[in-house]
Amino acid sequence: MPLDTGALARGCAGIKIISGRQLCRAELDRFRAVVASDAPITVACTQEAPLFREIAAESGGELNFVNLRESAGWSSEAAKAGPKMAALAAAAAIRMPDVPYVQLESGGVILVYGRDERAIEAANQLKDHLDVTVLVTQPDDLMPPRVSDFPIVKGTIRTAKGHLGAFEIVVDDYAAPSPSSRNSLVFGPSRNGAVSRCDILLDLSGRPPPFSAAELRDGYLRADPRDRAAVLASALRARDLVGRFDKPRYITFTAELCAHSRSNIVGCRRCLDLCPTSAIAPAGDYVAIDEKICAGCGQCAAACPTGAAGYALPPAEALMRKLRTMLMVYRQTGGGSPIILFHDDDHGGALIDALARHGDGLPANVLPFAVNEVTQVGLEAIAAAFAYGSTAVRVILRGRPRHDVLGLRDTVTLGRTILAGLGFSGNPLGLIETDDPFALGEALRAIEPGKTASPATFLPAGGKRDVLRFALRELHRAAPVPTGIIALPAGAPFGAVEIDVAGCTLCLSCVSACPTGALSDNPDKPMLRFTEDACVQCGLCKATCPEKVITLSPRL
Template identity: 40%
Template sequence: MTKQLILCDCLGSQSVDRAALSHATGLPCSRVHTALCTRAIDSAAKAISDGDVVIACAQEAPRFEELAAELERPAPLCVDIRDRAGWSEDGDSTAKMSALIAEARLAPPPVKTIDVTSDGLCLIIGPARVALPAAERLADTLAVTVLLLDGTEDLPLSRRYEVITGDLKRAQGSFGNFTLRLDRLRIVEPGGRGDFSLTAPRDGAETLCDLILDLSGTTPLFPAPHKRDGYLRADPGSATAIAEAVFEIAQMVGTFEKTLFLTLEEHLCAHSRAGQVGCTRCLDICPTGAFSPAGDSVTVDPMICAGCGACSSLCPSGAIKYDAPPVAHLIARIRTLSEAFRAAGGSAPHLLVHDEDHGAEMIALSARFGRGLPADVIPLAVPALAGFGHAEILAALASGFAGVDILPSPRSERDPITYEIALAAAMGAGDRVALLDVDTPDAMSDALYAQTSSAADSATDIAPVLLMGDRRQVARLAARTLMPQQDTPVPLPVGAPYGAVLVDGDKCTLCLSCVSLCPSGALLDNPDLPQLRFQEDACLQCGICATICPESAITLEPRFDPTDAAMSQRVLNEEEPFCCIECGAAFGVKSTVEKIVATLAGKHAMFSGNGTERLIQMCDDCRIKAQYHKDNNPMASRERPRVRTTEDYFGQRRDH
């Protein structure tokens, strides 16, 4: 069944070219309605009833979904081409409308989730003046316990909720499974006449709860508290904030779906080898503390992970992958936007990357009350802004975008975003990528109009390429596309996941400990010759080789080599092999063996006299044979007795 595009100019507030959109999208289009959601709702109902439709309006999507449900038809796909394209100071936005429709039609990948159950066990922390009234309002909905942080002179006589005092020493866990440890715990003694009293204090008490309402106004119990599900904070001095928190936490009873944002392939992780720590990027950057070491790899707690995506953009090996949605789907969205925009006659598009909340609201307010977005600026909403790293930036430019702007929200983690922008700039993006850190919709629009009007045409002379593979492969291919004439390595910022290993030949003894511990196989040996070889495109710059080297002969150089030389093996150090004095087989390094002979022969008890120093100059097989056949072989036994035969037996009887 062919999809039909249903159009509306929203009370004549935007210009929609029906014929041009139909040609650009390849979809049959309805006439341009003026009030599809109200006066022309019958037309929408007929279109939904007759077939598969795409409605060019996202504001009234709930109304059209409700209408489809009444007609027992599938919910229509609703696309916003008004706020993001039609409401603009620029003129014709047909090319951008076509691109937005094409991108919206991509089938979204399934999202992995896990069920989380909350039974409503709630701990309220704070002084009595705010904690007790909050407990009174929640007592009918949740099973409430109040941890008082001030004096206990006025204990409530109500038994609708529990009251305790104590020192909260540790809080762990997340929504549905918090664990708390308290010292000096005292609980209410409900019996007796007069005011309630408290039990004697005791240390080391542990308790569980599903929800925490923190009204203390002190240091949060968790890092990045706004990202910890089930943990709500409110200013104890703001009645409005407390009321909002009480209302929100009252809804957190039942079974909920928690998105699984990440996948972790432990065998790719370059955290450590043999107890030597290398990469710690995810541990350092995670705002919620969801990562922890686990042997040579790391582990992530999916219940604590808030899905900011910074770890996936910084992971050098691709062991951590953002999976909600996968990177491949994001790359497909970028490619679709660029291809559809150009196919509809547009040129030099710019990509505006924003989050799904703050950024979308900024665009909507600018469109409704200001200049809107320029006609050549295409917005791209992503669920994890910090996860839009250098690979995605380079992919956008290699797909045909003339520039990339990233619009952070007030709570966005700017450090990883800033670093990834710097890394992308060094790998071919240059000055075509920027952090659009503005406070108002008008400031956003003004910056975009000024930027696009001054953009150089030379930024669009790159033929778009098809990008495939993981993030590392996408980044390499895109960077090579953006630097076609670059035939030497370019320097990268410190900590970049690309680079070379430099070896001091005067110090290196070719012990090859670095080869055995290299997590990516970038360092290799030669089974036939004493050689240390290196393949640059595989190097993660984790630093384990430099840490483990006993001679401190290894240093790292962050850089990117766009040539094919990065994918070939080259020799970092080599020496002449030593040949066994018995069989002539090559083994070991000549300089090392000669040094050992000079150090031990005639000077060590095991290698003094009787030719024992010759053992050092033998290969493994010959050394074992020589040890076995020598006169004082400690492994030798007495002479093997002759086999006794039948003739021996009868001869012995005759002798007797």
């Protein structure tokens, strides 16, 4: 593939560029010599990342990776991809904050939940490795075991909660078998509400799962009981779930910023309504996030209007620094009409690789931007992308998402409203929902890039709300038509409150309820003040007002 070392050198000023043809094979000693220097290194190949990491571990060197080949080099437009390569390499060199972790611990206690002898077959595969109990829903004609290697009971799961290492299951119609069962298991009297605790739950029942977004629940494994291969695969996965496991702490939460409730009156519910795993629950004036259940989709952080919930992989401010570097270097090295393509690694990254290997690859002006989960992309990242000079933004989604992505759809809808109000024509922001790499390529080549008047260069700093406000101001400055006021849909996190002055008694209940200080009083005289920048449209003032004279007016 063509490698524009000149563009790389210009885009990564002050950084030594080393190129080779087989640094992972014939020239491996050159790589060993470089990592021995202890300097931070960005490797522009991801295929051989395990090998490079193994060698770097010997010397303690710090490695970052960027995929220039599939992202830029393997493309029908590779000859024009020099600025893109420089931008990707420069962005990859930006150090991201360390990831915080939470520990899950499993002692290997497993409940195999099934409807017939398939559950017992799976239990026999696990009995030498795990502490097994079998719960069957249809125990008719089950042959008694010659030797009781594990308990077999009957019942139906009513509810289940928890995570790897700490499941609690409520069972109805629970009964134990008689030890004198002869030709088939005979069960004694049944009862409802029996409670079972386990570390791992293997569900072979064929029934609807007991959790929302069940495949995201650590420690919960599920297979169609009619599919022997799937049952075996799930059993083998269960055997590995013993010990201590580090799980990323995806969300940072600052309770005092939360606008959920005041004085038992509910205001903001955005995170509660969006969490696919039900990891978030009300907790008085605030909400509580169970970090051991959270699967890291990031929709709560993307939607949180105050910044109480923030994504940690990476934080919004760090992600925007990387975005800033990518777009600035792309333009500085001669690139034009950049399009930011947000994607995750498992799905979007695989589509990009397949398009590069079997199709025309990505266009030279499409800059892939990897995130942990595409649903973590919030309005601040979208606003910053356009403020920094992107002419279009796309997000790759699965054709059939693993969980509800309403939060991302709402963010895109809100972003489109703001962009349209600022004069961005065409379709600057959208989702590409596909599992087909060729459909991805067609969708990207159909984009008609717009124009940005004057790209911003601001450095993001502060909390999410501060970063978002600054990004929107810079977007307004760089917009084709910098409109003064843009009407927004209901539920938007910006706006004003309108007060029927004739009916207001200045009781100041709204001031006490306002969680952000948008409403305040004057200590020297009867007066109600309003700071629109601070308003998140949580609705607590409206719900608290005894005279019912407050109306929300979402706008920007």
